[in-house]
Amino acid sequence: QHDKLALPVGTTLDRFIMRKQEDFPYATGELSQLLRDIALAAKIVNREINRSGLIDIAGAYGNRNVQGEDQQKLDVIANIRFIRALRNGGEVCTIISEEDEEVIQTGNVQGKYIVAIDPLDGSSNIDVNVSIGTIFSIYRRVSPTGTEGTMADCLQTGTNQVAAGYVIYGSSTMMVYTTGNGVNGFTYEPSLGEFFLSHPQIVTPQSGAVYSVNEGSSNSFSSGMAAFVTYCKEANYSARYIGSLVADFHRNLLKGGIYIYPPTSKSPNGKLRLMYECNPLAFIVEQAGGKSSNGRTRTMELRPEDMHARCPLFIGSKELVEKAEEFLAQEE
Numbered sequence: 545q546h547d548k549l550a551l552p553v554g555t556t557l558d559r560f561i562m563r564k565q566e567d568f569p570y571a572t573g574e575l576s577q578l579l580r581d582i583a584l585a586a587k588i589v590n591r592e593i594n595r596s597g598l599i600d601i602a603g604a605y606g607n608r609n610v611q612g613e614d615q616q617k618l619d620v621i622a623n624i625r626f627i628r629a630l631r632n633g634g635e636v637c638t639i640i641s642e643e644d645e646e647v648i649q650t651g652n653v654q655g656k657y658i659v660a661i662d663p664l665d666g667s668s669n670i671d672v673n674v675s676i677g678t679i680f681s682i683y684r685r686v687s688p689t690g691t692e693g694t695m696a697d698c699l700q701t702g703t704n705q706v707a708a709g710y711v712i713y714g715s716s717t718m719m720v721y722t723t724g725n726g727v728n729g730f731t732y733e734p735s736l737g738e739f740f741l742s743h744p745q746i747v748t749p750q751s752g753a754v755y756s757v758n759e760g761s762s763n764s765f766s767s768g769m770a771a772f773v774t775y776c777k778e779a780n781y782s783a784r785y786i787g788s789l790v791a792d793f794h795r796n797l798l799k800g801g802i803y804i805y806p807p808t809s810k811s812p813n814g815k816l817r818l819m820y821e822c823n824p825l826a827f828i829v830e831q832a833g834g835k836s837s838n839g840r841t842r843t844m845e846l847r848p849e850d851m852h853a854r855c856p857l858f859i860g861s862k863e864l865v866e867k868a869e870e871f872l873a874q875e876e
């Protein structure tokens with residue numbers, strides 16, 4: 545509410561970030577700059593995504609891009625764009641990416657920040673014009689500056705996040721992020737090339753009537769998980785599952801609901817990654833008044849064993865996540 549009054553209609557993301565920086569008297573502006581770097585890379589990736597369906601048509605006119613990149617490779621392109629933006633920005637010493645097996649050292653040894661990123665999640669949806677997203681998470685390094693970031697810098701628990709956000713490339717493109725002071729959403733105006741504040745201080749409904757889970761795996765659900773799905777059906781909830789995490793999460797954040805990626809026989813620890821997917825969305829959902837856990841333990845308190853570790857995800861409206869946890873607790 546405070547933000548709605550304080551910020552005029554037509555507030556751009558850049559201006560918003562600058563205003564927010566004034567709220568932290570000792571801030572040096574590096575985090576603000578880092579968020580702007582991410583937003584810039586997001587605009588570039590957005591442009592590539594919008595054009596991706598035209599690549600073959602453009603090729604027919606002799607306009608094929610030099611690399612001959614096909615659409616599926618957009619996740620690789622997105623990875624390159626974000627890493628380049630973060631490296632050039634200078635605030636980040638080390639990046640971990642879902643797309644890269646190894647840690648990426650930017651060479652900016654004075655950089656205070658660590659970024660974990662899933663550059664393009666849901667990439668199997670690119671070919672079929674379904675919404676996809678970028679998810680990011682920002683930590684302050686724990687090691688002293690002047691050297692490369694360490695594994696301990698990269699494997700912090702989610703509670704240490706200083707900022708997290710996502711970009712959804714959908715019917716419109718949005719960036720939603722938190723720095724621990726609530727959640728704000730910005731919608732991209734392509735002809736102006738700017739993100740504008742469109743969703744100030746997002747508060748997620750405490751409950752909801754939507755459950756989002758891949759029921760194709762229900763044969764391998766645990767008894768508690770199966771009982772929760774039955775409960776949702778008996779309550780006449782709607783099933784909504786795009787299969788694109790950012791899109792499913794974004795809808796439930798605004799409208800209420802629960803997203804679940806439970807353990808299955810194919811993915812005994814769930815499919816989603818703690819550092820790139822679960823923690824950033826958990827920070828956002830908590831800042832919006834919702835909840836996130838692995839079914840038993842708060843997501844942001846899970847200890848990452850390695851940077852690509854997976855964990856089950858139960859995320860969304862508080863009452864629904866608690867209800868699911870109750871069913872799991874009753875399992876023998």
Ligand code: AHM
Binds near residue numbers: 758
């Ligand atoms: P990806 O990182 O390979 O793109 O996979 C992540 C995606 C999520 O966006 C989505 O929620 C989930 O995988 C869907 O998985 P499934 O098809 O097993 O339901």
Ligand code: MG
Binds near residue numbers: 821
């Ligand atoms: Mg992913």
